[in-house]
Amino acid sequence: MKKVLVILLLAVVGFYISETFFDIGFGNTHFVQNDQIKPVKDTYLQQTVQTLKVSNTVTSIVVNFRGFDTLGEVTVLFLSVTALGSILYKRRHHVGERSVLFSASSIVTSGSKLLFPAIVLLGTYVFIHGHLSPGGGFQGGVIIATGFLLMLLAYENYSVSHTNLAVIESLAGITFAGVGLLGFMNGGTFLQNFLPGGVLNDLFSGGVIPIIYIAVGFKVAAELTGVIYTVLNEKGEYNG
Amino acid sequence: MIAFILIVLLLVLMLAAAVYAIVQKDLLYAVIATGIISLVLSILFYMLQAPDVALTEAAIGVALTTIIFVITIRNTVRMEDESDRDKNIKSTTK
Numbered sequence: 001m002k003k004v005l006v007i008l009l010l011a012v013v014g015f016y017i018s019e020t021f022f023d024i025g026f027g028n029t030h031f032v033q034n035d036q037i038k039p040v041k042d043t044y045l046q047q048t049v050q051t052l053k054v055s056n057t058v059t060s061i062v063v064n065f066r067g068f069d070t071l072g073e074v075t076v077l078f079l080s081v082t083a084l085g086s087i088l089y090k091r092r093h094h095v096g097e098r099s100v101l102f103s104a105s106s107i108v109t110s111g112s113k114l115l116f117p118a119i120v121l122l123g124t125y126v127f128i129h130g131h132l133s134p135g136g137g138f139q140g141g142v143i144i145a146t147g148f149l150l151m152l153l154a155y156e157n158y159s160v161s162h163t164n165l166a167v168i169e170s171l172a173g174i175t176f177a178g179v180g181l182l183g184f185m186n187g188g189t190f191l192q193n194f195l196p197g198g199v200l201n202d203l204f205s206g207g208v209i210p211i212i213y214i215a216v217g218f219k220v221a222a223e224l225t226g227v228i229y230t231v232l233n234e235k236g237e238y239n240g
Numbered sequence: 241m242i243a244f245i246l247i248v249l250l251l252v253l254m255l256a257a258a259v260y261a262i263v264q265k266d267l268l269y270a271v272i273a274t275g276i277i278s279l280v281l282s283i284l285f286y287m288l289q290a291p292d293v294a295l296t297e298a299a300i301g302v303a304l305t306t307i308i309f310v311i312t313i314r315n316t317v318r319m320e321d322e323s324d325r326d327k328n329i330k331s332t333t334k
Binding site for chain 2: 056058059126134135136138139142143145146149153224227228231232
């Protein structure tokens with residue numbers, strides 16, 4: 001009886017979801033606004049180059065046209081990191097000792113010391129040039145977190161300050177939301193691009209897009225470094 | 241034509257790695273196989289002219305997820321075994 005009820009419920013939900021999806025009309029090349037038919041992709045491509053002066057269309061869509069979605073993505077990442085921290089970071093001010101099977105050799109330690117600045121520089125490059133070349137805040141942040149991971153694996157007593165990470169993350173998040181609120185200037189909307197576009201292919205172009213992507217890069221790097229640090233310092237309580 | 245053959249080969253490699261990850265009882269090997277899936281997927285994204293997605297997949301799928309899984313395996317159990325699971329359940333309900 002229960003199973004029949006569940007199947008019936010799922011069928012009703014599925015019917016309504018599929019009906020909604022059929023109404024959307026995926027793959028349409030046009031949308032109607034003010035009784036005018038406008039092609040979607042052409043509008044995006046034109047606006048990206050002519051108004052925003054951004055060479056990477058993916059970035060302009062992610063940060064400018066769909067900026068609110070990106071804020072939601074950042075929030076999702078923040079929530080998942082908070083949940084992980086609340087589960088694993090039990091003892092305040094006393095993180096468990098890192099379990100080390102065998103210490104890293106001198107080749108590994110000096111190699112990681114050599115590679116660490118290069119990796120951080122690459123990550124910074126990727127998120128600063130998010131509007132010019134492939135990449136952006138998320139990718140750059142993850143690359144920087146990988147650099148910290150390398151150092152944490154190579155050095156047994158390398159530690160990251162949780163307070164600093166929290167401050168960086170909060171400041172970056174506030175910057176993102178603050179830039180979004182500044183969009184209300186001149187009677188705009190939330191996350192509106194209020195700065196001038198500048199010259200195409202310039203480092204300082206695209207209005208608020210570089211500012212937002214730098215904030216996102218710092219935020220993602222701090223969050224993922226915190227995750228790795230917490231997971232690494234989790235004491236293996238189960239001895240299988 | 242060469243690109244098409246390469247794409248088909250990479251897809252087959254991805255499928256093989258995925259099947260290996262499911263069948264393998266040693267979880268460390270399974271995690272490395274999932275890393276290979278992500279690596280091949282990022283190459284495919286690059287070949288299909290999506291460099292942004294390829295960067296994301298390479299950074300997150302290959303590096304971060306694999307390492308976090310490896311750390312988790314080191315702190316828990318390595319072999320996927322019925323007796324291990326029973327022991328685990330017993331130790332948590334104790």
